[in-house]
Amino acid sequence: MDTMKSVLTAKDKVDVRDVERPTPGPTDALVRIRACGICGTDTFFLHLGGMPAGTDGSMRAIPLGHEPAGEIVEAGAEVTDVKVGDRVVVNPQGVPSGIIGCGGAHGAMSEYLLIEGVETGKNVTVFPDTVPFEVAALNEPMAVARHAVNRSEAKPADKVVVFGAGPIGLGAAVWLKLRGVEHVVVVDIIPERLETALAVGADAVINSATENVTERLTEVHGRAANALGQPRPGTDIYVDAAGAPAVFQAVVDNAKWHAKLVMVAVQKKSDAIDLGGMLRSELTLIASQGYPTEIFEVTPELVEHHERFARLISHRVPFGEVERAFELALTPGAAEKVVVTFDGEA
Structure with a gap:
């Protein structure tokens, strides 16, 4: 045998x-x-x-x-x-x-x-x-990231932030830039991850351990408002590739009117999330699971841009x-x- x-x-x-x-x-x-x-x-x-x-x-x-x-x-x-x-x-x-x-x-x-x-x-x-x-x-994890970006339906003029600079979050940032999205921010607490995010094409990064996320997002994405007229950053799409309850709540607290949240990370259970806060922005929650059609959709671009993906x-x-x-x-x-x-x- x-x-x-x-x-x-x-x-x-x-x-x-x-x-x-x-x-x-x-x-x-x-x-x-x-x-x-x-x-x-x-x-x-x-x-x-x-x-x-x-x-x-x-x-x-x-x-x-x-x-x-x-x-x-x-x-x-x-x-x-x-x-x-x-x-x-x-x-x-x-x-x-x-x-x-x-x-x-x-x-x-x-x-x-x-x-x-x-x-x-x-x-x-x-x-x-x-x-x-x-x-x-x-190829497989980048298909997961691609599905999240596909689910977001991000357009070139959208302002996007990705929470979590692990492989899925960084992959999402790459796909967003290849999709033509003009401004992509990546948020994490590990400086080396944020350096990688810039290296693969993110337009800006935020270290949430040392910086005020709301202030920085307002600085880079401009000022908008929620459904009650309260000031909010001008971010159109949030991608949660971290899965921490604090990230989910931060999105709820910062979302402008009709912002989107794409949830690709596995979520940790928490009773601390104020889902009622979603009403103040009419926040759209979009779940992203796996890669129903993307597993080989990503391969040609992975081949074309393999040096960029190698940085992950x-x-x-x-x-x-x-x-x-x-x-x-x-x-x-x-x-x-x-x-x-x-x-x-x-």
């Missing part, structure tokens, strides 16, 4: 195991993973110790990894869409055995990944060798040190975007 190494969940750490290497069927393909990003969802599963296994509270270990890029090394006899040697990114939600790396049968933080019923545009798409594997591995990666860690990679991801403030690379190639 041929084996491969694969990363599974344990409690607050990873379990690297030797498992059976998949064998593709007639309509399947086998991808040799060359890079795979670590996501907040991965760390969520590690804090849980896996996924619930039943009503008794027990947990089952699951294979991790849903942000892969790699190359086709085997293709079934009936496969015509891809060929051996193609470099591909993957739609984790496009296979019948469950979401890759999120409770499905397969995880991409492995040496090889089986793509069942392989089909370009459905579960894989090919990218050129001009793009490093590590940057191509950003803070750590590149070889698979032989995958435990260290997850330790970085599990430690608040230690890393922004960690990508695990395989065979030393990125």
Whole structure:
């Protein structure tokens, strides 16, 4: 039996195991993973110790990894869409055995990944060798960010602020600028993240730990008012990529009449949010979940602007040190975007 190494969940750490290497069927393909990003969802599963296994509270270990890029090394006899040697990114939600790396049968933080019923545009798409594997591995999180921007329906004249300069927030800032939005502000409390935001194209940044957000937004976006005529910053669209209750409340407190709030971050429960305050601005709340159509919509622009997107990666860690990679991801403030690379190639 041929084996491969694969990363599974344990409690607050990873379990690297030797498992059976998949064998593709007639309509399947086998991808040799060359890079795979670590996501907040991965760390969520590690804090849980896996996924619930039943009503008794027990947990089952699951294979991790849903942000892969790699190359086709085997293709079934009936496969015509891809060929051996193609470099591909993957739609984790496009296979019948469950979401890759999120409770499905397969995880991409492995040496090889089986793509069942392989089909370009459905579960894989090919990218050129001009793009490093590590940057191509950003395809999935950048699809999440793109969906949030699509949901915002931002127009060039809109003034936009993004709260949270993690990978999704920074990705949203990039997509907003590529969409032609004239002024994008990014808010965070970590100076290094704000430096990255400027490097990828944000027009201004605000450190909410040291600056008054309301005053700074009024300074850069002008003055407007809410439905009661009370003064508010002229910001048209707020993007919450942070998920902290204080951010949600800050938007409610600052929103002008008919402003929008796009909620892409997973929200932490709180009783401190004054939802009634939304009435004073007729604030529109827009939820953004995943990437219903964006998973491969983003790929051509990711290819075109790959040097800009590469700035989102803070750590590149070889698979032989995958435990260290997850330790970085599990430690608040230690890393922004960690990508695990395989065979030393990125």
